[in-house]
Amino acid sequence: MKINLYYFEVVYAIVDIETTGSSANYGKITEVAILIHDGKRVIDEYQTLINPERGIPMNITALTGITNEMVRDAPRFFEVAKEIYQMLEGNIFVAHNVNFDYSFLKNEFQQLGGTLNLKKLCTVRLSRKVFPGYKSYSLGVLCDHLKIANHARHRAMGDARATAELMDLIIQNDSNHIETFLKKDSKEADLPQHLPKEVFEALPEFTGVYYFHDAHGEILYVGKANNIKKRVRGHFSNTDVVYKQGLKDKLYDITYEACGDEMIALLFESSEIKKHFPIYNKAQKFTVVKYGLYHYYDGKGFQRLSIGKSKKGNLPLIGFSSFDRARDYLIELVKKYGLDPELCSLPASMAMYFGYSIKTEGNGSENQNHRFQQAIKSIKGDSQSFCLLGAGRTPSEKSVALVENGKYLGFGYYESDLAFNSIEEVKNAITKFPDTPDIQRIINAFYTKRKVIKFTTQNQAPNYGLFA
Numbered sequence: 001m002k003i004n005l006y007y008f009e010v011v012y013a014i015v016d017i018e019t020t021g022s023s024a025n026y027g028k029i030t031e032v033a034i035l036i037h038d039g040k041r042v043i044d045e046y047q048t049l050i051n052p053e054r055g056i057p058m059n060i061t062a063l064t065g066i067t068n069e070m071v072r073d074a075p076r077f078f079e080v081a082k083e084i085y086q087m088l089e090g091n092i093f094v095a096h097n098v099n100f101d102y103s104f105l106k107n108e109f110q111q112l113g114g115t116l117n118l119k120k121l122c123t124v125r126l127s128r129k130v131f132p133g134y135k136s137y138s139l140g141v142l143c144d145h146l147k148i149a150n151h152a153r154h155r156a157m158g159d160a161r162a163t164a165e166l167m168d169l170i171i172q173n174d175s176n177h178i179e180t181f182l183k184k185d186s187k188e189a190d191l192p193q194h195l196p197k198e199v200f201e202a203l204p205e206f207t208g209v210y211y212f213h214d215a216h217g218e219i220l221y222v223g224k225a226n227n228i229k230k231r232v233r234g235h236f237s238n239t240d241v242v243y244k245q246g247l248k249d250k251l252y253d254i255t256y257e258a259c260g261d262e263m264i265a266l267l268f269e270s271s272e273i274k275k276h277f278p279i280y281n282k283a284q285k286f287t288v289v290k291y292g293l294y295h296y297y298d299g300k301g302f303q304r305l306s307i308g309k310s311k312k313g314n315l316p317l318i319g320f321s322s323f324d325r326a327r328d329y330l331i332e333l334v335k336k337y338g339l340d341p342e343l344c345s346l347p348a349s350m351a352m353y354f355g356y357s358i359k360t361e362g363n364g365s366e367n368q369n370h371r372f373q374q375a376i377k378s379i380k381g382d383s384q385s386f387c388l389l390g391a392g393r394t395p396s397e398k399s400v401a402l403v404e405n406g407k408y409l410g411f412g413y414y415e416s417d418l419a420f421n422s423i424e425e426v427k428n429a430i431t432k433f434p435d436t437p438d439i440q441r442i443i444n445a446f447y448t449k450r451k452v453i454k455f456t457t458q459n460q461a462p463n464y465g466l467f468a
Contacts, residue, residue: 012037012121013091014167016160017101018064020052022246024103028052029077030066032105033156034087035164037094039171042164046087047157049074064154077108085109088118092182096139096163097193098122099236099248120189121181123163125197126170129177137193142166190236192248199254203229206258206393209269212280213253220250221280224269228256247280261390261399263446264411270442271433291326292316295376303372305330306345317379321437337375340368387426388443388450392416401443402426404455408435408443423455 014035021027029050036044049066051074061067084105095101098120106116124137134145139162143150148165152158171178181188191200194215203210205227212221225231232254259265273281292310295317297303307326310319320326334344341347384406390399392413401411404423412430420426433439 010039011091012039012094012167013088013118014042014094014160014164015088015101015105016095016156016163017104018060018066018154018156019104020054020056020060022100022249024107027104028054029104029108030056030060030064030071031156032080032084033160034084035160036087036091037164037167044087045157046083048080050080051076066155078112081109081112081114085114085116088116091118092121093118094121094123094163094167096123096159096166097249098124098189099192119182121178122189122193123166123170124193125188125191126174126177126181127166130170130173130175139163139166187233187236190233192236192251194249194252195254200229200232203232203254204256204258205229206260207262207265207391208256208259209265209272210254210256211272212247212251212278213255214250215252217253219276219278220247221278222269222272222276224259224262224265226262226265258393259399260393260397260413263388263390263401263442263450264399266442267401267411267433267439270436270438274434274436291320291323293318293320293326293330293379295372302343303369304343304345305333305339305372305375317376319437333375333378337371337378339371339375343368343372385423385455387420387423387453387455388446389453390446390450400426400429402430403443408433408439420453426453 014037016033017029018031019027019029030052031049032047034046035042049071051071053076056066056068056071088105093102099122102116102118102120109116127134127137127142131142131146134141139150139159140153142148143162143166146166146169148162148169150158150162153162180186187200188197191197207226208224208228210223210225210228210232211219212223214220223231236248257268259268290310291307292314293316294306294308294314295303296306307323307330308316310316318329320329330344331346333339334341334346385404387400387402390401392398396416397413398416399411399413400420402409402423409427410430410432414429420429
Protein backbone atom coordinates (compact mmCIF):
# COMPACT_ATOMS: atom_id res chain seq x y z
CA MET A 1 0.00 0.00 0.00
CA LYS A 2 1.38 3.39 -0.99
CA ILE A 3 1.78 5.76 1.96
CA ASN A 4 0.58 9.33 1.56
CA LEU A 5 3.80 11.31 1.80
CA TYR A 6 2.22 14.72 2.06
CA TYR A 7 1.68 14.36 5.80
CA PHE A 8 5.40 14.73 6.37
CA GLU A 9 7.18 18.05 6.39
CA VAL A 10 10.46 16.84 4.84
CA VAL A 11 10.72 13.79 2.62
CA TYR A 12 14.00 12.46 1.24
CA ALA A 13 14.34 10.29 -1.86
CA ILE A 14 17.55 8.35 -1.17
CA VAL A 15 18.86 7.15 -4.51
CA ASP A 16 21.58 4.87 -5.81
CA ILE A 17 22.16 3.79 -9.39
CA GLU A 18 24.51 1.46 -11.22
CA THR A 19 25.71 2.39 -14.69
CA THR A 20 27.77 1.26 -17.67
CA GLY A 21 30.33 4.06 -17.15
CA SER A 22 31.33 7.11 -15.14
CA SER A 23 29.88 9.86 -17.38
CA ALA A 24 26.22 10.59 -18.08
CA ASN A 25 27.27 11.75 -21.54
CA TYR A 26 28.31 8.24 -22.54
CA GLY A 27 27.13 5.81 -19.86
CA LYS A 28 23.65 4.42 -19.25
CA ILE A 29 21.80 3.27 -16.14
CA THR A 30 21.65 -0.47 -15.41
CA GLU A 31 19.92 -0.40 -12.00
CA VAL A 32 17.97 2.08 -9.87
CA ALA A 33 17.03 1.93 -6.19
CA ILE A 34 15.01 4.61 -4.38
CA LEU A 35 14.15 4.72 -0.69
CA ILE A 36 11.59 7.27 0.55
CA HIS A 37 12.63 8.52 4.00
CA ASP A 38 10.43 10.80 6.12
CA GLY A 39 13.29 12.04 8.31
CA LYS A 40 12.73 9.21 10.82
CA ARG A 41 12.55 6.01 8.81
CA VAL A 42 12.18 4.50 5.35
CA ILE A 43 8.51 4.46 4.37
CA ASP A 44 8.60 3.30 0.75
CA GLU A 45 11.02 1.79 -1.72
CA TYR A 46 11.54 1.09 -5.40
CA GLN A 47 14.06 -1.04 -7.26
CA THR A 48 14.56 -2.22 -10.82
CA LEU A 49 17.21 -3.39 -13.22
CA ILE A 50 17.24 -1.40 -16.47
CA ASN A 51 18.22 -2.52 -19.94
CA PRO A 52 20.85 0.06 -20.98
CA GLU A 53 20.45 -0.93 -24.64
CA ARG A 54 24.20 -1.37 -24.91
CA GLY A 55 26.82 -3.77 -23.66
CA ILE A 56 28.06 -3.61 -20.07
CA PRO A 57 31.87 -3.42 -19.93
CA MET A 58 33.61 -6.35 -18.26
CA ASN A 59 35.19 -4.14 -15.57
CA ILE A 60 31.73 -2.82 -14.63
CA THR A 61 30.35 -6.34 -14.40
CA ALA A 62 33.32 -7.29 -12.20
CA LEU A 63 32.51 -4.37 -9.87
CA THR A 64 28.70 -4.62 -9.70
CA GLY A 65 27.99 -8.22 -10.65
CA ILE A 66 25.40 -6.99 -13.19
CA THR A 67 25.77 -8.90 -16.47
CA ASN A 68 24.35 -8.41 -19.94
CA GLU A 69 22.18 -11.49 -19.38
CA MET A 70 20.66 -9.97 -16.23
CA VAL A 71 19.46 -6.83 -18.01
CA ARG A 72 18.50 -8.40 -21.34
CA ASP A 73 14.81 -8.74 -20.38
CA ALA A 74 14.76 -5.78 -17.97
CA PRO A 75 12.64 -2.71 -18.84
CA ARG A 76 14.24 0.15 -20.74
CA PHE A 77 14.34 3.49 -18.98
CA PHE A 78 11.42 5.04 -20.86
CA GLU A 79 9.24 2.11 -19.72
CA VAL A 80 9.81 2.88 -16.02
CA ALA A 81 10.43 6.63 -16.26
CA LYS A 82 6.96 7.53 -14.96
CA GLU A 83 7.31 5.32 -11.86
CA ILE A 84 10.76 6.74 -11.11
CA TYR A 85 9.59 10.30 -11.57
CA GLN A 86 6.61 9.77 -9.26
CA MET A 87 8.94 8.43 -6.57
CA LEU A 88 11.23 11.45 -6.85
CA GLU A 89 8.73 14.25 -7.49
CA GLY A 90 8.56 16.86 -4.75
CA ASN A 91 11.17 15.14 -2.59
CA ILE A 92 14.73 16.06 -1.67
CA PHE A 93 17.13 14.02 -3.80
CA VAL A 94 19.78 12.38 -1.58
CA ALA A 95 22.74 10.29 -2.70
CA HIS A 96 26.35 9.57 -1.84
CA ASN A 97 28.14 11.84 -4.36
CA VAL A 98 24.73 13.17 -5.36
CA ASN A 99 25.75 14.81 -8.64
CA PHE A 100 26.74 11.47 -10.12
CA ASP A 101 23.34 9.81 -9.60
CA TYR A 102 21.46 13.03 -10.32
CA SER A 103 23.32 13.63 -13.60
CA PHE A 104 22.41 10.21 -15.02
CA LEU A 105 18.73 10.48 -14.12
CA LYS A 106 18.54 14.10 -15.31
CA ASN A 107 20.07 13.08 -18.62
CA GLU A 108 17.64 10.19 -19.09
CA PHE A 109 14.64 12.47 -18.49
CA GLN A 110 16.05 15.13 -20.82
CA GLN A 111 16.37 12.57 -23.61
CA LEU A 112 12.67 11.83 -23.14
CA GLY A 113 11.82 15.53 -23.36
CA GLY A 114 11.30 15.91 -19.62
CA THR A 115 13.22 17.55 -16.82
CA LEU A 116 14.42 16.90 -13.29
CA ASN A 117 14.68 19.86 -10.96
CA LEU A 118 14.91 18.80 -7.32
CA LYS A 119 16.67 20.03 -4.21
CA LYS A 120 19.72 17.88 -3.53
CA LEU A 121 21.72 16.69 -0.55
CA CYS A 122 25.08 14.93 -0.80
CA THR A 123 25.87 12.52 2.04
CA VAL A 124 29.58 12.82 1.20
CA ARG A 125 29.55 16.56 1.88
CA LEU A 126 27.21 16.21 4.87
CA SER A 127 29.43 13.49 6.38
CA ARG A 128 32.46 15.77 6.12
CA LYS A 129 30.61 18.30 8.29
CA VAL A 130 28.92 15.93 10.74
CA PHE A 131 31.73 13.35 11.03
CA PRO A 132 34.97 15.27 10.45
CA GLY A 133 38.44 13.80 10.49
CA TYR A 134 38.24 10.74 8.23
CA LYS A 135 40.85 10.37 5.48
CA SER A 136 38.21 9.09 3.08
CA TYR A 137 34.46 9.61 2.83
CA SER A 138 33.69 6.82 0.40
CA LEU A 139 30.55 4.88 1.30
CA GLY A 140 32.57 1.77 2.08
CA VAL A 141 34.93 3.58 4.47
CA LEU A 142 32.06 5.35 6.26
CA CYS A 143 30.16 2.09 6.62
CA ASP A 144 33.21 0.50 8.24
CA HIS A 145 33.79 3.43 10.61
CA LEU A 146 30.13 3.91 11.55
CA LYS A 147 29.28 0.18 11.79
CA ILE A 148 26.78 0.26 8.93
CA ALA A 149 26.19 -3.15 7.38
CA ASN A 150 26.13 -3.36 3.59
CA HIS A 151 25.70 -6.90 2.33
CA ALA A 152 25.34 -5.86 -1.32
CA ARG A 153 28.03 -3.28 -2.06
CA HIS A 154 28.00 -1.79 -5.56
CA ARG A 155 24.42 -2.89 -6.11
CA ALA A 156 21.80 -0.17 -6.15
CA MET A 157 19.60 -1.33 -3.27
CA GLY A 158 22.53 -2.40 -1.07
CA ASP A 159 24.20 1.00 -1.40
CA ALA A 160 20.86 2.83 -1.10
CA ARG A 161 20.08 1.08 2.22
CA ALA A 162 23.58 1.89 3.50
CA THR A 163 23.12 5.51 2.45
CA ALA A 164 19.75 5.58 4.25
CA GLU A 165 21.39 4.37 7.47
CA LEU A 166 24.13 6.94 7.02
CA MET A 167 21.41 9.59 6.57
CA ASP A 168 19.81 8.42 9.84
CA LEU A 169 23.11 9.02 11.65
CA ILE A 170 23.59 12.39 9.96
CA ILE A 171 20.10 13.49 11.03
CA GLN A 172 20.72 12.30 14.62
CA ASN A 173 24.08 14.12 14.88
CA ASP A 174 23.38 17.11 12.68
CA SER A 175 23.77 20.66 13.94
CA ASN A 176 21.73 22.49 11.29
CA HIS A 177 23.99 21.43 8.39
CA ILE A 178 21.06 19.96 6.46
CA GLU A 179 19.09 23.17 6.86
CA THR A 180 22.11 25.19 5.71
CA PHE A 181 22.71 22.93 2.71
CA LEU A 182 19.08 23.28 1.60
CA LYS A 183 19.06 27.08 1.59
CA LYS A 184 18.43 28.46 -1.88
CA ASP A 185 21.72 30.36 -2.03
CA SER A 186 23.81 27.60 -0.46
CA LYS A 187 24.92 25.81 -3.67
CA GLU A 188 26.45 23.21 -1.35
CA ALA A 189 24.83 20.26 -3.10
CA ASP A 190 26.02 21.48 -6.48
CA LEU A 191 29.67 21.52 -5.44
CA PRO A 192 31.88 18.52 -6.29
CA GLN A 193 32.08 16.03 -3.45
CA HIS A 194 35.76 16.66 -2.59
CA LEU A 195 35.85 20.45 -3.01
CA PRO A 196 35.67 22.39 0.27
CA LYS A 197 33.00 25.07 0.18
CA GLU A 198 35.55 27.50 1.65
CA VAL A 199 37.66 27.15 -1.51
CA PHE A 200 34.68 28.02 -3.69
CA GLU A 201 33.59 30.92 -1.49
CA ALA A 202 37.10 32.40 -1.63
CA LEU A 203 37.09 32.60 -5.44
CA PRO A 204 37.31 36.19 -6.76
CA GLU A 205 34.94 37.91 -9.16
CA PHE A 206 37.61 39.49 -11.39
CA THR A 207 38.96 38.55 -14.84
CA GLY A 208 41.56 35.82 -14.88
CA VAL A 209 42.51 32.19 -15.42
CA TYR A 210 41.49 29.40 -13.06
CA TYR A 211 42.82 25.88 -12.50
CA PHE A 212 41.03 22.74 -11.31
CA HIS A 213 43.35 20.40 -9.34
CA ASP A 214 43.09 16.75 -8.33
CA ALA A 215 43.99 15.24 -4.95
CA HIS A 216 47.71 15.38 -5.82
CA GLY A 217 47.65 18.98 -7.04
CA GLU A 218 47.85 18.02 -10.71
CA ILE A 219 45.99 20.34 -13.09
CA LEU A 220 42.83 18.78 -14.52
CA TYR A 221 41.42 21.79 -16.34
CA VAL A 222 42.35 25.39 -17.20
CA GLY A 223 39.67 27.99 -17.88
CA LYS A 224 39.32 31.72 -18.52
CA ALA A 225 36.61 33.95 -17.08
CA ASN A 226 35.64 37.60 -16.85
CA ASN A 227 34.18 36.68 -13.44
CA ILE A 228 35.99 33.64 -12.07
CA LYS A 229 33.52 32.80 -9.29
CA LYS A 230 30.49 33.11 -11.56
CA ARG A 231 32.09 30.96 -14.27
CA VAL A 232 33.14 28.25 -11.82
CA ARG A 233 29.63 28.25 -10.34
CA GLY A 234 28.37 27.61 -13.86
CA HIS A 235 30.46 24.43 -14.03
CA PHE A 236 28.61 23.12 -10.98
CA SER A 237 25.07 24.31 -11.72
CA ASN A 238 22.12 22.00 -12.22
CA THR A 239 22.04 22.85 -15.92
CA ASP A 240 25.63 21.67 -16.36
CA VAL A 241 25.46 18.68 -14.03
CA VAL A 242 25.30 16.18 -16.89
CA TYR A 243 28.65 17.30 -18.24
CA LYS A 244 32.22 16.69 -17.03
CA GLN A 245 31.08 14.54 -14.11
CA GLY A 246 34.43 12.75 -14.19
CA LEU A 247 36.15 16.10 -13.73
CA LYS A 248 33.95 16.96 -10.76
CA ASP A 249 34.64 13.64 -9.07
CA LYS A 250 38.40 14.29 -9.27
CA LEU A 251 38.27 17.95 -8.23
CA TYR A 252 39.84 18.81 -4.85
CA ASP A 253 41.09 22.38 -5.23
CA ILE A 254 40.82 25.51 -7.38
CA THR A 255 43.53 28.13 -7.86
CA TYR A 256 43.60 31.19 -10.08
CA GLU A 257 45.68 33.99 -11.60
CA ALA A 258 44.41 37.54 -11.99
CA CYS A 259 44.73 38.94 -15.52
CA GLY A 260 42.67 42.13 -15.46
CA ASP A 261 41.90 42.09 -19.19
CA GLU A 262 39.90 39.59 -21.24
CA MET A 263 42.47 39.49 -24.06
CA ILE A 264 45.32 38.80 -21.61
CA ALA A 265 43.22 36.10 -19.92
CA LEU A 266 42.61 34.39 -23.26
CA LEU A 267 46.30 34.59 -24.22
CA PHE A 268 47.38 33.23 -20.84
CA GLU A 269 44.75 30.47 -20.84
CA SER A 270 45.88 29.28 -24.27
CA SER A 271 49.52 29.20 -23.20
CA GLU A 272 48.72 27.38 -19.95
CA ILE A 273 46.68 24.71 -21.73
CA LYS A 274 49.58 23.94 -24.04
CA LYS A 275 52.06 24.07 -21.16
CA HIS A 276 50.23 21.76 -18.76
CA PHE A 277 48.18 19.68 -21.23
CA PRO A 278 45.23 19.16 -18.80
CA ILE A 279 43.25 16.00 -19.49
CA TYR A 280 39.90 17.84 -19.54
CA ASN A 281 40.97 20.57 -21.97
CA LYS A 282 40.54 19.45 -25.55
CA ALA A 283 39.83 22.42 -27.79
CA GLN A 284 43.31 23.98 -27.80
CA LYS A 285 45.54 20.95 -27.28
CA PHE A 286 46.31 19.92 -30.81
CA THR A 287 45.94 23.06 -32.94
CA VAL A 288 48.62 22.95 -35.62
CA VAL A 289 49.24 24.55 -38.99
CA LYS A 290 47.82 22.09 -41.50
CA TYR A 291 47.60 24.22 -44.65
CA GLY A 292 49.55 27.07 -46.17
CA LEU A 293 49.22 29.65 -48.95
CA TYR A 294 52.07 29.20 -51.42
CA HIS A 295 53.40 31.56 -54.14
CA TYR A 296 55.22 30.41 -57.28
CA TYR A 297 55.73 31.08 -61.01
CA ASP A 298 54.35 28.68 -63.59
CA GLY A 299 56.04 27.66 -66.84
CA LYS A 300 54.59 30.65 -68.72
CA GLY A 301 55.95 33.14 -66.21
CA PHE A 302 52.62 33.84 -64.52
CA GLN A 303 52.56 34.23 -60.77
CA ARG A 304 50.26 31.85 -58.96
CA LEU A 305 48.84 31.31 -55.48
CA SER A 306 47.69 27.93 -54.23
CA ILE A 307 46.62 26.24 -51.02
CA GLY A 308 48.59 23.20 -49.99
CA LYS A 309 49.22 20.99 -47.02
CA SER A 310 52.05 22.13 -44.78
CA LYS A 311 55.31 20.31 -45.31
CA LYS A 312 58.50 20.53 -43.34
CA GLY A 313 61.02 22.70 -45.15
CA ASN A 314 58.43 24.24 -47.47
CA LEU A 315 57.43 27.47 -45.72
CA PRO A 316 54.19 29.15 -46.85
CA LEU A 317 53.44 32.85 -47.06
CA ILE A 318 50.89 32.32 -44.30
CA GLY A 319 49.68 29.27 -42.41
CA PHE A 320 46.17 28.07 -41.51
CA SER A 321 44.67 25.54 -39.15
CA SER A 322 42.12 24.36 -41.74
CA PHE A 323 41.51 24.31 -45.48
CA ASP A 324 38.31 26.36 -45.05
CA ARG A 325 40.21 29.20 -43.35
CA ALA A 326 42.82 29.14 -46.11
CA ARG A 327 40.20 29.21 -48.87
CA ASP A 328 38.25 32.07 -47.25
CA TYR A 329 41.46 34.10 -46.88
CA LEU A 330 42.42 33.49 -50.51
CA ILE A 331 38.95 34.42 -51.79
CA GLU A 332 39.10 37.76 -49.97
CA LEU A 333 42.62 38.35 -51.31
CA VAL A 334 41.48 37.68 -54.89
CA LYS A 335 38.48 39.97 -54.47
CA LYS A 336 40.50 42.79 -52.92
CA TYR A 337 43.29 42.86 -55.53
CA GLY A 338 41.36 41.74 -58.63
CA LEU A 339 43.49 38.62 -59.14
CA ASP A 340 42.62 36.06 -61.78
CA PRO A 341 40.85 33.23 -59.88
CA GLU A 342 42.23 30.69 -62.33
CA LEU A 343 45.76 31.68 -61.25
CA CYS A 344 44.78 31.24 -57.58
CA SER A 345 43.33 27.73 -57.70
CA LEU A 346 39.80 29.21 -57.68
CA PRO A 347 38.27 28.11 -60.99
CA ALA A 348 34.73 29.06 -61.98
CA SER A 349 33.40 25.62 -61.00
CA MET A 350 34.68 26.11 -57.46
CA ALA A 351 33.24 29.64 -57.34
CA MET A 352 29.82 28.28 -58.27
CA TYR A 353 30.05 25.47 -55.72
CA PHE A 354 31.07 27.72 -52.84
CA GLY A 355 28.73 30.55 -53.83
CA TYR A 356 31.12 33.44 -54.48
CA SER A 357 31.78 35.61 -57.54
CA ILE A 358 34.95 37.53 -58.45
CA LYS A 359 35.39 40.21 -61.09
CA THR A 360 38.96 40.56 -62.27
CA GLU A 361 40.30 43.89 -63.45
CA GLY A 362 42.41 43.09 -66.49
CA ASN A 363 44.08 39.80 -67.27
CA GLY A 364 47.22 40.99 -69.02
CA SER A 365 50.39 39.44 -67.71
CA GLU A 366 51.90 42.76 -66.61
CA ASN A 367 48.66 43.86 -64.97
CA GLN A 368 48.23 40.55 -63.14
CA ASN A 369 51.87 40.40 -62.06
CA HIS A 370 51.53 43.90 -60.60
CA ARG A 371 48.39 42.88 -58.75
CA PHE A 372 50.06 39.73 -57.44
CA GLN A 373 52.94 41.82 -56.16
CA GLN A 374 50.47 44.05 -54.30
CA ALA A 375 48.66 41.06 -52.82
CA ILE A 376 51.88 39.37 -51.69
CA LYS A 377 53.14 42.63 -50.25
CA SER A 378 49.91 42.89 -48.25
CA ILE A 379 50.46 39.40 -46.83
CA LYS A 380 53.98 40.27 -45.82
CA GLY A 381 52.66 43.59 -44.59
CA ASP A 382 50.62 41.61 -42.07
CA SER A 383 54.01 40.87 -40.49
CA GLN A 384 54.02 44.22 -38.77
CA SER A 385 55.24 45.01 -35.30
CA PHE A 386 52.76 46.41 -32.81
CA CYS A 387 51.48 46.12 -29.28
CA LEU A 388 47.92 45.97 -27.97
CA LEU A 389 47.07 47.78 -24.75
CA GLY A 390 44.39 46.77 -22.27
CA ALA A 391 43.27 46.99 -18.66
CA GLY A 392 45.53 45.90 -15.83
CA ARG A 393 44.95 44.03 -12.60
CA THR A 394 44.66 47.27 -10.62
CA PRO A 395 43.44 50.80 -11.51
CA SER A 396 47.04 52.04 -11.71
CA GLU A 397 48.13 49.28 -14.09
CA LYS A 398 47.72 48.47 -17.79
CA SER A 399 48.41 45.35 -19.82
CA VAL A 400 50.30 44.99 -23.09
CA ALA A 401 50.66 42.19 -25.66
CA LEU A 402 53.52 42.44 -28.16
CA VAL A 403 53.81 41.26 -31.77
CA GLU A 404 57.10 41.70 -33.65
CA ASN A 405 57.27 41.05 -37.40
CA GLY A 406 53.96 39.20 -37.16
CA LYS A 407 55.15 36.93 -34.36
CA TYR A 408 53.61 37.08 -30.91
CA LEU A 409 56.26 37.54 -28.23
CA GLY A 410 54.23 37.65 -25.02
CA PHE A 411 52.39 39.94 -22.62
CA GLY A 412 53.04 41.90 -19.46
CA TYR A 413 51.95 44.76 -17.22
CA TYR A 414 53.15 48.31 -16.71
CA GLU A 415 52.24 51.42 -14.73
CA SER A 416 49.44 53.31 -16.47
CA ASP A 417 51.37 56.59 -16.58
CA LEU A 418 54.18 55.01 -18.64
CA ALA A 419 54.37 55.68 -22.41
CA PHE A 420 56.21 53.32 -24.77
CA ASN A 421 58.57 55.02 -27.23
CA SER A 422 60.18 51.93 -28.73
CA ILE A 423 59.61 48.24 -29.18
CA GLU A 424 62.57 47.54 -26.89
CA GLU A 425 60.77 49.26 -24.01
CA VAL A 426 57.77 46.97 -24.55
CA LYS A 427 60.03 43.91 -24.61
CA ASN A 428 61.32 44.88 -21.17
CA ALA A 429 57.75 44.94 -19.84
CA ILE A 430 56.57 41.53 -21.09
CA THR A 431 57.04 37.89 -20.22
CA LYS A 432 57.72 35.78 -23.29
CA PHE A 433 55.23 33.13 -24.38
CA PRO A 434 55.11 30.81 -27.43
CA ASP A 435 53.28 31.81 -30.62
CA THR A 436 50.57 29.42 -31.88
CA PRO A 437 47.60 29.51 -34.28
CA ASP A 438 45.24 29.96 -31.32
CA ILE A 439 47.28 32.91 -30.06
CA GLN A 440 47.19 34.53 -33.50
CA ARG A 441 43.41 34.17 -33.66
CA ILE A 442 43.09 35.88 -30.27
CA ILE A 443 45.39 38.71 -31.38
CA ASN A 444 43.42 39.14 -34.61
CA ALA A 445 40.11 39.20 -32.73
CA PHE A 446 41.26 41.99 -30.40
CA TYR A 447 43.23 44.04 -32.93
CA THR A 448 40.30 46.38 -33.55
CA LYS A 449 39.10 46.31 -29.93
CA ARG A 450 42.26 47.48 -28.16
CA LYS A 451 44.46 50.53 -28.46
CA VAL A 452 47.26 49.71 -30.92
CA ILE A 453 50.78 51.11 -31.00
CA LYS A 454 52.57 50.30 -34.27
CA PHE A 455 56.35 50.15 -34.61
CA THR A 456 58.34 50.70 -37.79
CA THR A 457 61.38 48.49 -38.18
CA GLN A 458 64.03 48.97 -40.85
CA ASN A 459 64.90 46.12 -43.18
CA GLN A 460 61.95 44.15 -41.93
CA ALA A 461 62.24 40.59 -43.25
CA PRO A 462 59.24 38.76 -44.70
CA ASN A 463 57.60 36.66 -42.02
CA TYR A 464 56.72 33.08 -42.74
CA GLY A 465 55.33 32.26 -39.34
CA LEU A 466 51.93 33.90 -39.59
CA PHE A 467 48.83 31.95 -38.64
CA ALA A 468 45.20 32.48 -39.53
